[in-house]
Amino acid sequence: MWKKFLKWTWRVIRTLLLLGLLVFFLPRIITSIYAAFQTFSLEEVAPERVAIVFGAGLRRDGTPTAVLRDRVETAAQLYFSGKVEKLLMSGDNRVVDYNEPEAMRRHALSLGVPDDALVLDYAGRRTYDTCYRAKAIFGVDSAILVTQKFHMSRALFTCNALGLKAVGVEADNYYYLKRSRLYWNVREQFATLGAFWDVYFKKPLPVLGEPEPIFPTVSSAGVSDPRKAGE
Numbered sequence: 001m002w003k004k005f006l007k008w009t010w011r012v013i014r015t016l017l018l019l020g021l022l023v024f025f026l027p028r029i030i031t032s033i034y035a036a037f038q039t040f041s042l043e044e045v046a047p048e049r050v051a052i053v054f055g056a057g058l059r060r061d062g063t064p065t066a067v068l069r070d071r072v073e074t075a076a077q078l079y080f081s082g083k084v085e086k087l088l089m090s091g092d093n094r095v096v097d098y099n100e101p102e103a104m105r106r107h108a109l110s111l112g113v114p115d116d117a118l119v120l121d122y123a124g125r126r127t128y129d130t131c132y133r134a135k136a137i138f139g140v141d142s143a144i145l146v147t148q149k150f151h152m153s154r155a156l157f158t159c160n161a162l163g164l165k166a167v168g169v170e171a172d173n174y175y176y177l178k179r180s181r182l183y184w185n186v187r188e189q190f191a192t193l194g195a196f197w198d199v200y201f202k203k204p205l206p207v208l209g210e211p212e213p214i215f216p217t218v219s220s221a222g223v224s225d226p227r228k229a230g231e
Helices: 002-038 066-080 100-110 127-136 149-161 178-202 226-230
Strands: 050-054 086-090 118-121 142-147 165-170
Touching: 002 149, 002 165, 002 178, 050 066, 050 127, 050 149, 066 086, 066 100, 066 142, 066 165, 086 100, 086 127, 100 118, 118 127, 127 149, 127 178, 142 149, 149 165, 149 178
Parallel strands: 050 086, 050 142, 086 118, 142 165
Antiparallel strands: none
């Protein structure tokens, strides 16, 4: 009797462990497969009016990290190749001495991108906020997302789930250390779970404000709610 109970208990534990692993890994697997069909090279991607560049941290001196420079440089290539008209640079600026969008702007200007081609989003504190605000505040309905491969699947999933039609161009122009790539990919496992939770369950409201459409033809009658796209 005791042996049967132990055997049954082990089966239950094993089943729960398998279900837990499935819940943990499945969102990342799904988004990665989806991203594989929505990610293109710079030469192959279809033109869009806007490219969205995601923040990726600053150094202590306020300059972009290597990952962020990579994203800005890829976005600049999109602009110079005529693939996009504007670069929406979205990052964190919740404190005075930390300004990702301005650092991105300065780097883009140093590459020769004209200032009037740059649009700054100072409240893109995370991927969800960037995608939400791109549609709700800046009137972007479709865009090219510029980020690294490790982040692309979550970015594409989030933007499309919030009603912003997006494809991606990877900003992997440089070699990153294996330990860095391992850390980023492990982090993305948890971040992707969080993205699913935000889009389908929590539906948080990021920092908003008055609409600031990038193009005059985009209506600014009111702030739409991208969260409804996931319902």
